[in-house]
Amino acid sequence: MRAVPLHVMVVNNLYPPLMAGGAERIVAFLAEGLVKRGHRVTVVSTCGPEMEPYPVETQNGVEVIRFFPPNLYWSFERSLKSGPKKWLWHAKDAWNREAAERLGAILEKDRPDVMHSHLIDGFSAAIWARAKQEGVPVIHTAHDYHLMCPRAFMLTADWKLCTKPRAHCRLFRHWHVRTTRHVDLFASPSRFLLEMHRKAGLQAGAGTVVHNGIPLPPDxxxxxxxxxxxxxxxxxxxxxxxxxxxxxxxxxxxxxxxxxxxxxxxxxxxxxxxxxxxxxxxxxxxxxxxxxxxxxxxxxxxxxxxxxxxxxxxxxxxxxxxxxxxxxxxxxxxxxxxxxxxxxxxxxxxxxxxxxxxxxxxxxxxxxxxxxxxxxxxxxxxxxxxxxFSLERMIDDYERHYFALTGAGLAVAAE
Structure with missing residues (x-):
């Protein structure tokens, strides 16, 4: 028996060599690991406006497409911004129709079997609705509290745990958690993060824990x-x-x-x-x-x-x-x-x-x-x-969820 090859579209706001944190490493490990198992993987990521048109790349068998989701600035530069401009950026990012349409054009052209999103700042949750419009099932992995907190850390401006979010933060959370109704399966690397989203009103079709995995050093x-x-x-x-x-x-x-x-x-x-x-x-x-x-x-x-x-x-x-x-x-x-x-x-x-x-x-x-x-x-x-927390175990888990969402199952290997 062998798994039926799938076409998986992976969406993350950054992809190597453009890096900001550990999420990009996990996404790259997953994408390349799926390719090694015979699946087709298309990664859709962002770039700065001055980088467009960004050439389509192939990295270790993974097709990588990047574009700038129209907004006041590129999400990768958000740490350099402050004040009203940052909140205007968040307002646009709450539902970026233009970003969804650009991703929709890729969906229409490539017709993936499943879309797996990770960090979506810049793209916005509008991409989930667009995928559903195209009949593509959506799995989302949360790596932080982006859907619940504008700063993604659940911390106040003076780096204390936020226990009483302000009105605009509550509005931010209510809206973003509500958009999870477009997600078929909401995954989290920890039980704690998943439960925090559930307490906030997670509306995804289902929730599960899939631990992050990395290649373990051979020595x-x-x-x-x-x-x-x-x-x-x-x-x-x-x-x-x-x-x-x-x-x-x-x-x-x-x-x-x-x-x-x-x-x-x-x-x-x-x-x-x-x-x-x-x-x-x-x-x-x-x-x-x-x-x-x-x-x-x-x-x-x-x-x-x-x-x-x-x-x-x-x-x-x-x-x-x-x-x-x-x-x-x-x-x-x-x-x-x-x-x-x-x-x-x-x-x-x-x-x-x-x-x-x-x-x-x-x-x-x-x-x-x-x-x-x-x-x-x-x-x-x-x-x-x-x-x-090995890489193979993480890929096993996601692969199983992809099959369940697409109904692909297993096929008998040709002799």
Whole structure:
């Protein structure tokens, strides 16, 4: 038996080499993995107005089409905008008919079997209605809180958890959640994110959890076996250097640790708190700032460390770094918030602490640094955790949903 090849249209506001975060990596892994299984994949993404007409590309078997969804500016540049102009952009993005028509022309030409959307800022939810108009089933994967919050983080302007959204934010949420009625299946990488959307009034035909998956490093098992004892006192933070990621909580925790405790903290990333991290590293020889890491340099940092820190202050969804760290055998020390608890088994794969509690984090770090056997089941437990979030498992799950939505099922392979 073999799966019937499908034509899957994947929609995401960015696609490599244009990148903003982890969602683009997941989308690219999925698209290329589907191609390897014999499916046809067309990715529709955005570009800046000055880039048009953007030539159609083929990347590792994936057809990539980009266009600028007409608006005040390109969504990739939204972090540079503020004030009334940003709200006017959101008003247009609430239902961008022109973007839907441009995508509709692609739908009419290519006739995909299913459309799988991810981050749709720029395109707007109008593309879902257009796909339904063409008779194309829609699956949407949420990677953040874009449909519920204009800033996508569920945080206030001063980076606190938003518990009382303002009137315009409530209107934004009501409208966007209402548009999910055009979605046949709403997927989320974490149970927490899915439940947050359900509480907000999700109207999709159905909801499900599909964990993010990444290619696991082929040498990870060997690295886990060869990890030196001193790795137990090495902590690593791979993140954006921004307030909501808990960078200041980690620096505060380090300041609370005894000066003679043999502990090392490596911080990798970029962001507005970079100068603060550099200053901390200059003042404390136990702290190293590695800058932005990727590729072999990132792998080297993971192989050297013993623990990954996830001190987030916001409702994290499913950070890809969790899977990367587990594959290399690191424990996970994370805030008890958002989706993080779904990926940390206290006492087996790591520990949880109250968000923002530098004292609690310092206690956990001290315990791990002093006792190499604090997590006796870690090697096997981390390997099992990584396998739960492998790329193949993610593709299996989405492929199964595509078949269910299209009714394609399986076909007998030709002899």
């Amino acid at each position: 990870a098992a060997e690295i886990r076996r060869q990890r030196p004892p001193e790795a137990a006192s090495r902590f690593l933070m791979l993140t954006r250097l921004t307030v909501e990621k808990g960078v200041e909580t980690v620096l505060d925790a380090m300041a609370r640790l005894p000066a003679d405790l043999p502990v090392e903290l490596a911080i990798a990333g970029k962001g507005v708190l970079e100068d603060k991290v550099r200053a901390a590293a200059a003042a404390d020889p136990r702290i190293r700032y590695l800058g932005f890491l990727d590729g072999p340099a990132k792998a080297e940092a993971l192989a050297r460390a013993g623990h990954l820190l996830l001190p987030s202050l916001w409702y994290e969804n499913a950070p890809v770094t969790i899977v990367e760290a587990a594959a290399y055998g690191l424990s996970l020390v994370g805030s008890d918030i958002g989706g993080i608890p779904e990926f940390v088994e206290p006492g087996r794969t790591g520990f949880l602490f109250p968000p923002g509690d530098a004292g609690a984090l310092a206690s956990i770090m001290a315990r791990l640094a002093r006792d190499p056997d604090a997590l006796p089941m870690l090697p096997d437990a981390s390997a099992a955790l990584a396998q739960r």
